[in-house]
Amino acid sequence: MKHFDATATRAPLGFERLVPALRAAFAAEAQVPQRHVHAIDNASGDKGTVLIMPAWSEAGFLGIKTINIFPGNGARGLPGLHATYVLYDARTGVPLALMDGDELTAHRTAAASALGASFLARGDARRLLVLGTGRIARMLPAAHASVRPIEEVTVWNHRPEGAEALAAQWRAQGWAGARAAAPGPEGLEAAVRQADIVSCATLATAPLVRGEWLAPGSHLDLIGSFTPAMREADAQCFAHARTFIDTPEALTKAGDLLDAIAAGSLRAEAVQGTLAALCRGECGGRTRPDSDERTVFKAVGSALEDLTAATLVWQSSLAEASL
Missing domain, CATH: 3.40.50.720 (NAD(P)-binding Rossmann-like Domain)
Incomplete structure (x- = not known):
């Protein structure tokens, strides 16, 4: 399984590529179950939310994002959101890559915002x-x-x-x-x-x-x-x-x-x-x-947005490897 750190995850996600990729993905077919939501209420009083977001597409990819949201982190000087993403082969279930979920989430959310504004x-x-x-x-x-x-x-x-x-x-x-x-x-x-x-x-x-x-x-x-x-x-x-x-x-x-x-x-x-x-x-x-x-x-x-961004990262790495 290949590991993409924040820099490697970020590199292929320019908005000139990601926004059109999201537009194509939303126009196509994919399976996107509802997310799983779990509330975290620690004895210390810190409250958070855990989201588990799966999606898979006809292109042959399956992805699952786990995202932790802790609003109180701002007072600690920490981001309020932390996430990881695992991309799999949808035909076999074989893990392909572990990606920086924070970079995927931020880029796909901003790209979806821009996609909405484009209309x-x-x-x-x-x-x-x-x-x-x-x-x-x-x-x-x-x-x-x-x-x-x-x-x-x-x-x-x-x-x-x-x-x-x-x-x-x-x-x-x-x-x-x-x-x-x-x-x-x-x-x-x-x-x-x-x-x-x-x-x-x-x-x-x-x-x-x-x-x-x-x-x-x-x-x-x-x-x-x-x-x-x-x-x-x-x-x-x-x-x-x-x-x-x-x-x-x-x-x-x-x-x-x-x-x-x-x-x-x-x-x-x-x-x-x-x-x-x-x-x-x-x-x-x-x-x-x-x-x-x-x-x-x-x-x-939407988990479709995460899958689209992760697929873009994966395919970009394959293209670079073939050069």
């Missing part, structure tokens, strides 16, 4: 606001710039020093105008009102974005919360907006959606479609590239 954000969207400063949040400008003409990048975080540090990191990477939003709720409101795309990649359990702040024509991207207890947007974010989800599982797992349905600002049957439906052309995205309609994309993640 739902205005064609001229250039101002991106990122909520959060974790591994996934750091990748969102590059991901969205692969599908939209992003020029201005702003970050907000409940820890202002984290936002300032990430903005500086982006500037060092070539995003000359990257900046941190003003701290606190007032700073967040001002940043949301100015953004074409608002992308939330947090582990929040209380709404951060309010619907009254969202500008006409804006696209709200919710990719952080993945349990009924987590939420990044209030119920009004879904009112008078066209809402899309990554998979049907989002309707039972996402606290944002469950709150909106309970409040009456969203009906489950009014959800416009999934990523698969968008990629297959079974439903339309934004009605016009320049329209003032608001769109929302809610993702809880």
Whole structure:
């Protein structure tokens, strides 16, 4: 079994390759059982969640990701998410590779965010606001710039020093105008009102974005919360907006959606479609590239995305070995 460390896992996952690969994967057929979710409640008071996510495809690959989420890690200076991924031959069950699940998760999540925006954000969207400063949040400008003409990048975080540090990191990477939003709720409101795309990649359990702040024509991207207890947007974010989800599982797992349905600002049957439906052309995205309609994309993640990214890493290694 081959081992891919973080550097080797990361190398083939450029968004110019990964986003189209995800689009093709969602348009094709694959087997993706519902994830297994287990709550961890330690005697020390630390709480976490373990997810086990399998998937297999007609291409002959089977993958299983184990992912541990501990929201309290931020106070320890540690990432809130840690994952491992094992890729197998789906015909024989033979293990092929152990990969860095953190890199796979971050890249595929940011790529799915961009894939959703490729259908739902205005064609001229250039101002991106990122909520959060974790591994996934750091990748969102590059991901969205692969599908939209992003020029201005702003970050907000409940820890202002984290936002300032990430903005500086982006500037060092070539995003000359990257900046941190003003701290606190007032700073967040001002940043949301100015953004074409608002992308939330947090582990929040209380709404951060309010619907009254969202500008006409804006696209709200919710990719952080993945349990009924987590939420990044209030119920009004879904009112008078066209809402899309990554998979049907989002309707039972996402606290944002469950709150909106309970409040009456969203009906489950009014959800416009999934990523698969968008990629297959079974439903339309934004009605016009320049329209003032608001769109929302809610993702809880799919094992198909992990399998697609892992397959890309594996096939890239075979191609390099044959040179």
